[in-house]
Amino acid sequence: MGAADIRLRMATQDDAQTVASIITTVSEGVIEYLLGDLFPGMTPEKILEMILIRGSGNLNLSNVLLVDVGGELAGLLFAYDAKEQTVSGMMEGFLGEARVKPMRPLLEAKVEKALWINTLWVNESFRGKGLSKLLMDVAGDLARERGLTSIALHCWADNERARRFYERCAFECRDVIPTADALLVRHSDAGELWVKALSEKNGVKA
Secondary structure, X not given: OOHHHEEEEEOOHHHHHHHHHHHHHHHOOHHHHHHOOOOOOOOHHHHHHHHHHHOEOOEOHHHEEEEEEOOEEEEXXXXXXXXXXXXXXXXXXXXXXXXXXXXXXXXXXXXXXXXEEEEEEEOHHHOOOOHHHHHHHHHHHHHHHOOOOEEEXXXXXXXXXXXXXXHHOOOEEEEEXXXXXXXXXXXOOOEEEEEEEOOOEOOEOO
């Protein structure tokens, strides 16, 4: 895989179904919990696809960067200013307080002047080739361009592979992020807040 084979692009409406599927899978239960059984005959993934196409708060395709390698989708970065980590009145009205309240610590988790990584994904066929590090570097560049000074994200405490990767990327675990009881069956140790302070690059302070 050479640099000439790699193409970075913003997601479009044509990518919405694929993006929704990836976000749902990587969330490991969060999307199913929030969007499950909202509308008869519609899966949480399909509802998320519709929300992404319409664009609602941080759930917007303009926040999704895709990586193609040789014409095949190889990676995804879904990130935005952490100040957008909030539960709007519209979202609460749509989902209902009963769903939102247990997930509020995650939905409103934020770090001042940080880029929040909602989802970072690499196609299994391209893992072990440096794409995760590439996407993290891109996230750092995006943060600096926006005048932000750190990168932050949520990680399930039982995801040892992801935790080791974040440690290698100079992230630090800063706090615990509680989760809904329904998700504790799958993630008994709940979630964690990981933060990376950005250093200077090319002589310019982040």
